[in-house]
Amino acid sequence: MKLxxxxxxxxxTPLDEKTLxxxxxxxxxxxxxxxxxxxxxxxxxxxxxxxxxxRLIARSCRKCGRVMIPxxxxxxxxxxxxDEWVYVKDxxxxxxxxxxxxxxxxxxxxxxxxxxxxxxxxxxxxxxxLHVVKKIAPGKVRIGMAVRAVWxxxxxxxxxxxxxxxxxxxxx
Amino acid sequence: MSARKVAVVGAGMTKFMHRALETPKELAxxxxxxxxxxxxxxxxxxxCVVLGTAPDAFDGVHMKGxxxxxxxxxxxxxxxxxxxxxxTGVYAVAQAWFHVASGLFDTALVVCEEKMSSCxxxxxxxxxxxxxxxxxxxxxxxxxxxxxxxxxxxxxxxGIALEDIARVSVKNKRNALDHPAAQLGAxxxxxxxxxxxxxxxxxxxxxxxxxxxxxxxxVLAGEEIAxxxxxxxxxxxxxxxxxxxxxxxxxxxxxxxxxEKAAWTAYRMAGIREPRKEINIAEPYDPFAYKExxxxxxxxLAPKGQAPKLLADGVFERNGDLPVTPSGGLLGVGNxxxxxxxxxxxxxxxxxxxxxxxxxxxxxxERGVAQAWGDLMQVGTVVVMGTKEPA
Numbered sequence: 001m002k003l004x005x006x007x008x009x010x011x012x013t014p015l016d017e018k019t020l021x022x023x024x025x026x027x028x029x030x031x032x033x034x035x036x037x038x039x040x041x042x043x044x045x046x047x048x049x050x051x052x053x054x055r056l057i058a059r060s061c062r063k064c065g066r067v068m069i070p071x072x073x074x075x076x077x078x079x080x081x082x083d084e085w086v087y088v089k090d091x092x093x094x095x096x097x098x099x100x101x102x103x104x105x106x107x108x109x110x111x112x113x114x115x116x117x118x119x120x121x122x123x124x125x126x127x128x129x130l131h132v133v134k135k136i137a138p139g140k141v142r143i144g145m146a147v148r149a150v151w152x153x154x155x156x157x158x159x160x161x162x163x164x165x166x167x168x169x170x171x172x
Numbered sequence: 173m174s175a176r177k178v179a180v181v182g183a184g185m186t187k188f189m190h191r192a193l194e195t196p197k198e199l200a201x202x203x204x205x206x207x208x209x210x211x212x213x214x215x216x217x218x219x220c221v222v223l224g225t226a227p228d229a230f231d232g233v234h235m236k237g238x239x240x241x242x243x244x245x246x247x248x249x250x251x252x253x254x255x256x257x258x259x260t261g262v263y264a265v266a267q268a269w270f271h272v273a274s275g276l277f278d279t280a281l282v283v284c285e286e287k288m289s290s291c292x293x294x295x296x297x298x299x300x301x302x303x304x305x306x307x308x309x310x311x312x313x314x315x316x317x318x319x320x321x322x323x324x325x326x327x328x329x330x331g332i333a334l335e336d337i338a339r340v341s342v343k344n345k346r347n348a349l350d351h352p353a354a355q356l357g358a359x360x361x362x363x364x365x366x367x368x369x370x371x372x373x374x375x376x377x378x379x380x381x382x383x384x385x386x387x388x389x390x391v392l393a394g395e396e397i398a399x400x401x402x403x404x405x406x407x408x409x410x411x412x413x414x415x416x417x418x419x420x421x422x423x424x425x426x427x428x429x430x431x432e433k434a435a436w437t438a439y440r441m442a443g444i445r446e447p448r449k450e451i452n453i454a455e456p457y458d459p460f461a462y463k464e465x466x467x468x469x470x471x472x473l474a475p476k477g478q479a480p481k482l483l484a485d486g487v488f489e490r491n492g493d494l495p496v497t498p499s500g501g502l503l504g505v506g507n508x509x510x511x512x513x514x515x516x517x518x519x520x521x522x523x524x525x526x527x528x529x530x531x532x533x534x535x536x537x538e539r540g541v542a543q544a545w546g547d548l549m550q551v552g553t554v555v556v557m558g559t560k561e562p563a
Contacts, residue, residue: 010185010186010187010352010353011186011187011202011206012186012187012188012189012192012194012199012202012353012385012386013189013192013193013194014187014189014190014191014192014193015189015191015192015193016191025193029292030232038305038306040306044306044307047307048306068419068422070307070419072419076417076419095325095421096321096322096324096325096328096425097321097324098316098317098320098321098324098372098373098374098375099370099372099373100314100316100317100320100371100372100373101369101370101371101372101373102296102314102316102371102372103312103314104296104297104300104312104313104314105293105294105296105297106293106294106296106297106314112372112373115311115313115317115320115321115372116321117321117421117425126422126423126424127422128421128422129307129421130303130307130308130311130313130317130421131311132311138373143324143325143328160310161307161308161310161311162310162311
């Protein structure tokens with residue numbers, strides 16, 4: 001038996017704005033209102049507590065020698081417990097970045113946000129965290145640029161990654 | 173391999189649309205029926221059903237697997253939903269391959285569906301929830317961030333120009349003009365791509381695939397049935413997949429090593445030693461323009477950092493030495509997440525049977541590779557298909 005060739009008719013009914021406005025199609029809307037409370041666990045609880053104090057902390061693995069941030073209670077590479085808490089600096093280098101003109105909920109932004117992966121000084125090479133860079137003209141951001149954390153006032157810190165308001169270039 | 177040989181014997185899909193009238197279940201049904209028709213089979217001849225679909229948050233239907241089951245023909249049959257984010261569409265075929273290769277089932281129907289238009293005001297907002305909920309979500313990241321961050325790293329590491337990335341959009345959107353299901357086929361120039369709005373530098377609007385509604389299905393059969401059903405079964409010669417760490421900010425983003433590992437798993441199974449010489453056609457995952465190049469390198473079809481040059485030299489055009497994404501890909505046909513990956517499997521099926529119509533690549537290709545990518549920038553899924561029965 002010979003199979004039929006690719007179907008000539010590809011089915012499906014696209015809806016455009018005009019059709020929708022005619023009101024002959026129906027849709028049902030739903031806004032979920034769910035609330036969660038996420039326990040932050042052993043490693044990240046300490047990470048957040050230290051952020052509240054204005055410090056960054058990592059965990060080291062004696063076997064592979066890595067100093068890891070964000071910290072974790074087990075080394076995913078060696079698959080064994082990590083060993084020690086290690087304070088790292090609140091400075092680092094831009095590992096990669098973007099100039100983003102769209103917010104998380106798809107609003108257009110005139111001034112771009114500058115998300116970046118920041119390689120943290122004192123952690124192993126390549127160990128970065130996601131954050132945002134400010135106080136620099138967007139066109140001037142470069143990979144490898146040295147940056148420092150700008151902290152919220154102590155009284156306003158809550159134990160969150162947002163206790164660092166942003167990172168800004170270290171002027172030479 | 174002592175496993176039973178498995179072939180693809182039918183394929184079908186819906187249009188890929190910005191917004192479809194059909195429900196997710198109706199989309200699944202249209203694709204499933206179309207695949208069965210193409211195999212000249214009916215549901216009673218299907219032993220098991222595999223569904224692939226991405227996060228429930230897009231369709232907005234919790235437990236989408238059971239909701240979609242009837243549309244997939246998963247009724248009084250072994251039925252399983254599999255999921256590796258954007259990598260799902262290609263992985264679903266590997267999953268169905270296990271079912272048949274093991275000898276437990278003779279036939280399997282694979283269905284992948286996504287209806288992203290339900291999420292208001294834009295499905296982008298649902299992507300917030302893929303980031304780490306404690307250390308990343310408070311920064312209000314969006315999906316463009318991670319692609320832009322990776323593209324920046326890729327360009328910086330190998331000194332790649334933005335024009336070279338834009339060329340992928342030009343090729344794929346043009347190829348999509350010949351695809352009957354395409355949402356965004358277009359004749360554009362590199363200049364047009366670079367003149368489009370900057371979404372998240374270096375990513376421009378025309379380097380991003382659209383959000384889409386759509387479904388795709390294929391039918392798999394064990395060797396005995398495949399030979400009986402068809403004089404031209406397309407054999408699954410290799411499958412592979414690999415997941416890297418979810419600590420994505422600790423990784424080298426310039427090269428997708430997990431895609432390399434997934435590819436070699438599939439290539440070893442297929443007996444491929446020199447992928448560049450032994451593969452005639454490739455459908456790598458192209459949700460963003462640079463990803464096609466990034467993935468071609470991971471798939472060992474271009475040396476590291478060299479895919480842009482091969483593209484500029486015309487190697488990846490439909491009439492080039494290694495046609496890449498002749499379908500038009502996610503950038504041109506559209507991107508209903510899981511369905512988009514399975515669309516790439518369909519394209520290999522049609523191309524390898526010489527049935528791709530105006531999209532047909534010349535030279536009677538004998539072997540192709542399809543690949544998808546996803547989760548938190550960490551999974552590679554690979555399937556090698558060919559006209560030659562595996563040894």
